[in-house]
Amino acid sequence: MNKRMIKVGFIGAGDISLLHAEGVQSSPNAQLTGIWNRTREKAEEKSKLFKCKVFDSVEALIQSVDVVYVLTNMETHHQYARMAIDAGKHVLIEKPTATTIEEIQDLEQAAQAKGVQVAPVHNYIYEPSVTRAKDLIESGKIGDLVSLYVLYNIHHPEKVASRYPGVIRQILTHHAYCTLYLVGAPEKISCMKATVNDGSVPQENIAMVTMKMKNNSLSHLCASFASDDHAGDPWTFMIKVIGTKGASRYSYRDWVENTPATVHSQTYSAYPYTIRAMGTHFLEQVIGKGEKPLSSLEDALTCMKMIEACEQSVEEERHISL
Secondary structure, eight states: OTTSOEEEEEEOOSTHHHHHHHHHHTOTTEEEEEEEOSSHHHHHHHHHHHTOEEOSSHHHHHHHOSEEEEOSOGGGHHHHHHHHHHTTOEEEEOSSOOSSHHHHHHHHHHHHHHTOOEEEOOGGGGSHHHHHHHHHHHHTTTOSEEEEEEEEEOOOOHHHHTTSSOHHHHTHHHHHHHHHHHTOOEEEEEEEEEOOSSSSOOSOSEEEEEEEETTSOEEEEEEESSOOOOSSSOOSEEEEEEESSOEEEEEGGGSEEOSOOSSSSSEETHHHHHHHHHHHHIIIIIITTOOOOSSOHHHHHHHHHHHHHHHHHHHHTSOEEO
């Protein structure tokens, strides 16, 4: 496949498609062939920006490309990904990969049967600062791991937050795969959640998780739509690793554009770069050269187990063994 252009098709024309289009455009051996969206008007709008074709059906798009990007709402990820896999296409699936453990297992089994590559959009682990942190941990340069922090504090207006299932599923999925990539799966999980607004959005907009890792280190995860952090060295989005001989940090706040964003108070440049890097790696290294993605469906499965453990911990008010 690396001897010809890789044809890519998007299922879904939401805002995230803008960032994935940059990833495709950054790949010299790939081209965005077309897009399909439930609302054709939005697909036509994006097709003009991307200079690609609008397809009348999901089936027609899948048959016309080599790689399918599933960029729809979480509830339809399994449906569209399975259609693409059954057609023998490689698939990139936005996070969260699916709504249940069983759906992810089904996709994994189908992908193995068809011999295609299917990867979740676990974008932060394609960030050089994060891969460097992993190297520092695995090489022993920062000594024994003591603690890991993954912190997210970005205010979302209630009209935006209401579109999501809550921060545990929508945001903590990022925290879960980052933890898994850097440190491995936890041994025990404890979670609490809350809702801080005027009462119009019932789902939680803040959640905190404490985990005991298999090497006895502790991890703390925080996901919040409730408020921004405008303090010095703010915890907008941060990954911090502390060991007995050193430490490492990755922060959104190292790259900020002072322009109003659709949701956020500022534009955090780091996020688009992670999406671009993830897409380029998938197309050039995984599809083009046959390498494995840095995060697999097996990882997505473990992440879902972590998310469900968080939900169980909230409900039962106790630590959950993974």
